[in-house]
C-alpha cells in the first residue's frame with residue numbers, strides 16, 4: 396500500500412509519494428493546515444488518513460537556562476545533555492554567582508537546576524528561590540543531589556525531579572534528563588496550535604523532523620555509500636542541524652553510544668538569514684573564504700541566486716567551524732576522524748557537488764590543516780527523511 | 796569517611812603515581828574521586844565543590860607545577876569553599892630543588908601540605924596526622 400509522507404518546514408513543505416518528491420514554498424499568510432490543503436488538497440484526497448505521515452520542523456526548538464554549581468561538572472554535563480537533546484541554551488548561571496547574574500528577558504521553556512553528587516546536602520538555598528522569582532519559565536527540572544530535592548520541591552511549584560546527572564564517581568548520567576528534554580521538545584513541536592490542526596489529515600503521530608532523521612541514521616550506511624564515523628548536516632530555512640555518531644566525541648564525558656544531534660537555531664538561509672550573515676562576518680576566516688569563492692563581502696547583502704549559494708556554502712563552513720576545536724565553548728567533534736559528510740535538506744536542491752566539495756576542502760585545509768577531505772554524500776531526494784518516516788510508522792501509539 | 800579529590804595537574808601525563816595514590820588512599824579508608832592526568836586547576840576545585848571533599852591532593856610530576864599556582868588563590872576565592880585541605884606532591888620543580896625551599900613557596904600559594912619528591916606512604920602518613928590534628 397502506498398504512503399504519503401509530508402515534512403512541514405519553516406520555509407517549504409515537502410511531499411513525498413511513490414512517484415517522487417515535490418516541494419512547495421510556505422505561504423505565511425495562511426496557517427499551515429490551510430496552506431497545505433490549498434496546495435495539495437487533491438493529493439490528500441487520494442490517500443486514507445492511516446497512510447499519511449507528517450513530520451514538522453517548523454519553529455522548532457526549545458530554550459533552556461541552566462543553573463549549576465560548577466563549570467566543569469554540573470554546567471558542563473547539563474549543557475552536553477541539552478545540546479544532545481536539541482535544546483537551545485540561552486544562558487548558564489554559576490550558582491556561586493547567582494546573586495549577580497542577570498535575568499533572561501524572554502520566557503524560558505525549561506530551567507535546569509543541577510549540582511552536587513548524591514550524599515551532599517544544602518547545596519541550594521534561598522538564593523535560588525529568589526532568582527527564580529525574577530524569571531519567567533514554563534518548566535523546571537532538578538537533576539542535582541538527591542538530598543536537596545525535598546527542600547526544592549517544597550518551595551518551587553511544579554518542580555520536576557529526576558535522577559542526578561552527576562554519578563557518585565563524578566561521571567555523567569544522561570538517561571533521564573535526556574529523555575525528559577527530548578520529550579518536551581517533541582511535545583512542543585507537535586503541540587503547536589497550527590501543527591495540531593494537521594491531525595485532521597493524518598491518523599498517525601506527527602513527529603519532529605530531527606527526530607525522524609535521527610531514527611534513520613542507523614540505517615544510513617545500508618542506503619548510502621557511507622563509512623563510519625559520519626555526520627549528517629541538514630541545512631534548512633531557519634535552522635541547521637548536525638547529527639553525528641558518538642565516535643566523534645572524545646570528551647572525558649562517558650555516555651551511551653549511538654547518535655546525537657546539535658541544532659544551530661539561527662543558522663538558516665531564509666528565515667534566519669540575518670543571524671547567519673552576522674555569524675559569518677564575525678568569523679576570522681570569512682574574508683579569506685569569500686576570496687577563495689571569488690566574491691566580495693557585498694554578496695552577503697544581495698538577494699540573488701548566487702548570493703543564496705554563497706550563503707549555503709557559508710553555513711556549511713560555519714557549522715563545521717562551530718563543532719571544531721577552534722570553538723571550544725561548543726561540543727567539539729573530532730573532525731579529523733570523520734570519514735563521511737552527508738548533506739541533506741534544502742541545500743541539496745541548490746548546491747552542486749563541486750560547490751560543497753570546494754567549501755569542505757577549504758575548511759579542512761584552513762581550519763584542520765588536513766589536505767584530504769572526507770567522502771561527501773549528497774542526499775538529493777531526501778532519502779534520509781523518507782527512511783526515517785517509513786521506519787516510524789507502525790510502532791508508536793498516538794499519544795497526544 | 797573523608798573524601799579526597801586527586802589527579803595530576805596541568806599538561807602532565809605521568810599516570811603511574813596517580814594510580815598508586817588512588818589505590819593507597821582507598822586502602823587507607825578514604826573515598827577517592829580520581830580525575831586522572833591532564834586535569835586543570837579549575838576542574839580540581841570544581842570537583843571538590845561538587846563532592847564536598849575534605850582534601851584536594853594534587854600531583855605534579857613533570858616539573859611545571861609552579862606555572863599555574865598563581866591561579867589557586869583566585870579560584871579558591873571564586874567559590875565559598877569549605878575547609879578543604881590543599882595538598883601537593885611529586886616533582887615540584889624543574890631539576891634540582893630542596894623540599895625545605897619549595898615548601899614555604901607553595902604554602903604561600905595556598906597549599907597546606909607540600910611534598911616534593913617525598914615517598915608516597917610517608918606523605919600519606921603525614922596527611923592523616925594533619926587531618927586528625929585539625930579535627
Ligand code: B12
Pocket residue numbers: 806807808809810811812815852853854855856857858859882883884885886887888889890910912913914915916917918919
Ligand atoms: C615513565 C616516565 C615518563 C613516561 C610517562 C608514561 C606515563 N603515561 O605515565 C613518558 C615517556 C610519556 C614521559 C614523558 C615526559 N617526561 Co617523564 N618520566 C618518566 C619516569 C622515567 C618515571 C615516572 C614514573 O612513572 N615513576 C613511577 C612513579 C610511581 O613514581 P613518581 O611518578 O615519581 O611518583 C612517586 C612520587 O613522586 C610520589 N608522588 C607523586 N605525586 C605525589 C603526591 C603526593 C601528595 C605525595 C605525598 C607523593 C606523590 O609518589 C609516587 C610513588 O612514590 C620519570 C623519571 C623517574 N625515574 O622518576 C620521568 C620524569 C618524571 N619525566 C620527566 C620529563 C621532563 C618528561 C617530559 C617533559 C619529557 C619530554 N621532554 O618530553 C615528558 C612530559 C610529558 C607530559 N606532558 O607530561 C622528568 C621531570 C623533571 C622534573 N620534574 O624536573 C622526570 C623526573 C625525568 C627526569 N629526571 O628528567 N615520562
